Amino acid sequence: MKKTDFNFNIEKFEQLFYNNLTEKDKRLFAGLEAMKIGYYGVNQISNKYKLNKHTVRKGQKELLSENLVPADRIRKKGGGRKKK
Numbered sequence: 001m002k003k004t005d006f007n008f009n010i011e012k013f014e015q016l017f018y019n020n021l022t023e024k025d026k027r028l029f030a031g032l033e034a035m036k037i038g039y040y041g042v043n044q045i046s047n048k049y050k051l052n053k054h055t056v057r058k059g060q061k062e063l064l065s066e067n068l069v070p071a072d073r074i075r076k077k078g079g080g081r082k083k084k
Contacts, residue, residue: 031059
């Protein structure tokens with residue numbers, strides 16, 4: 001079987017993958033995809049995944065800063081209601 005024998009819709013699988021990500025992972029994934037596209041990437045990705053453009057840009061900034069929260073945590077430490 002050759003590599004070209006597979007006929008599948010990659011867009012369908014991208015959407016399936018995207019829908020199973022956490023909120024933070026969605027933002028990072030969208031930022032990465034926009035960076036891969038280039039100049040109009042933010043606009044295209046925000047339309048494709050129905051995200052706000054600011055969310056895509058925030059994902060790009062987080063990736064570029066290389067200062068990500070560890071994978072075992074979803075939120076940064078210290079969030080939430082402060083103790084009295």
